[in-house]
Amino acid sequence: MNETIRNILERRSIRAYRPEQIKDEERDIILQAAMHAPSAMGKQPWHFTVIQRKDIIDAISEGVKKAAINRNIPGLKERVLEPGFHALYAAPTAIIISGDKTSKFVYADCAAAAENILIAAQSLGIGTCFIAMTDIFFSTEEGRKFAREIGIPECYEPIYTVAVGYKACDAPQPAPRKENAVTILRQGDGSVFVAFQKNH
Amino acid sequence: MNETIRNILERRSIRAYRPEQIKDEERDIILQAAMHAPSAMGKQPWHFTVIQRKDIIDAISEGVKKAAINRNIPGLKERVLEPGFHALYAAPTAIIISGDKTSKFVYADCAAAAENILIAAQSLGIGTCFIAMTDIFFSTEEGRKFAREIGIPECYEPIYTVAVGYKACDAPQPAPRKENAVTILRQGDGSVFVAFQKNH
Numbered sequence: 447m448n449e450t451i452r453n454i455l456e457r458r459s460i461r462a463y464r465p466e467q468i469k470d471e472e473r474d475i476i477l478q479a480a481m482h483a484p485s486a487m488g489k490q491p492w493h494f495t496v497i498q499r500k501d502i503i504d505a506i507s508e509g510v511k512k513a514a515i516n517r518n519i520p521g522l523k524e525r526v527l528e529p530g531f532h533a534l535y536a537a538p539t540a541i542i543i544s545g546d547k548t549s550k551f552v553y554a555d556c557a558a559a560a561e562n563i564l565i566a567a568q569s570l571g572i573g574t575c576f577i578a579m580t581d582i583f584f585s586t587e588e589g590r591k592f593a594r595e596i597g598i599p600e601c602y603e604p605i606y607t608v609a610v611g612y613k614a615c616d617a618p619q620p621a622p623r624k625e626n627a628v629t630i631l632r633q634g635d636g637s638v639f640v641a642f643q644k645n646h
Numbered sequence: 647m648n649e650t651i652r653n654i655l656e657r658r659s660i661r662a663y664r665p666e667q668i669k670d671e672e673r674d675i676i677l678q679a680a681m682h683a684p685s686a687m688g689k690q691p692w693h694f695t696v697i698q699r700k701d702i703i704d705a706i707s708e709g710v711k712k713a714a715i716n717r718n719i720p721g722l723k724e725r726v727l728e729p730g731f732h733a734l735y736a737a738p739t740a741i742i743i744s745g746d747k748t749s750k751f752v753y754a755d756c757a758a759a760a761e762n763i764l765i766a767a768q769s770l771g772i773g774t775c776f777i778a779m780t781d782i783f784f785s786t787e788e789g790r791k792f793a794r795e796i797g798i799p800e801c802y803e804p805i806y807t808v809a810v811g812y813k814a815c816d817a818p819q820p821a822p823r824k825e826n827a828v829t830i831l832r833q834g835d836g837s838v839f840v841a842f843q844k845n846h
Binding site for chain 2: 447448449450451453454455457459467473475477478479481482483484486488490492493494495496497498499500502550551553554555556557558560561562564565566568569570576578596597598599606620621623624626627628629630631632633
């Protein structure tokens with residue numbers, strides 16, 4: 447197994463971060479990785495807002511909390527009311543990936559960029575967590591206003607957020623992979639439906 | 647720059663493949679990488695159909711061609727009628743990533759899995775192309791029937807397809823990255839909106 451595949455397999459969602467900031471050169475190479483994701487028709491329909499200010503990161507968490515309470519989302523409301531809740535795990539850096547929603551495959555493009563951030567960071571020993579939950583804030587009127595205030599260009603909307611920082615915890619064990627997630631159809635097999643492969 | 651980041655930056659969409667099949671162990675490690683993508687709430691709402699049969703791969707291309715013509719999609723119709731058109735570039739392997747559309751972030755989850763396939767393959771010297779266009783076939787009645795015939799489980803729908811194989815061409819140069827794709831908000835900066843970073 448090579449180093450790249452090892453990084454892919456060993457990446458975990460990290461939910462506790464040390465307060466010190468990552469290095470600028472680490473941040474910048476992670477952003478380069480993000481921007482080298484594939485995109486449909488090469489449109490690169492994304493914008494990255496890198497937030498390295500605790501006040502803004504905390505404000506996003508508060509926005510998520512308020513939105514979850516106001517919208518009374520079952521399960522989520524209880525979670526945001528837990529002591530110490532922080533939607534971005536108080537990471538020192540948050541990268542908001544915004545997309546041009548007129549671009550047909552913008553969710554795929556932005557998620558591929560997010561995955562590149564996760565893997566590049568892992569290769570540098572930096573923790574990340576892919577957070578989709580911020581959407582419940584950014585989809586509100588207040589959240590949309592906030593997005594403009596932090597400089598997200600007019601034609602882009604926040605789609606995903608990635609928390610980034612040095613890990614303050616060991617990487618958790620991976621959850622077991624789902625069984626029967628793969629069907630393989632091989633040349634020469636007689637029938638169309640051939641095999642389930644059990645994935646440990 | 648480490649090997650992982652180099653693989654992320656050097657990955658390109660490959661549109662010509664050698665006919666010989668990739669090795670089973672290459673295919674299986676690529677699938678492991680796919681299944682180790684993050685997913686919202688750890689749901690792993692995906693199914694992978696690995697097609698290594700030319701007849702089925704060609705049938706998908708024909709399905710895309712027919713759908714593009716029937717639906718008279720501007721731009722696309724002309725493209726599918728070009729001589730030698732193949733929606734999957736006649737790759738020896740195609741991986742259909744299907745998702746459980748009742749899972750809220752299924753597009754993100756499946757795209758992250760796709761990106762892992764691309765990067766893992768790149769690290770093995772194997773070419774890939776992330777193809778969203780197959781959707782125009784699989785979203786038809788005929789396409790849905792086809793999906794069942796090739797063993798995609800009932801609660802999953804094809805979302806993305808990845809062409810996989812040994813490269814029959816040099817990797818193309820990357821398109822220039824979009825300028826002004828990043829805003830950085832740094833601790834200690836006075837204003838909220840701080841900087842555009844020009845990305846070469």
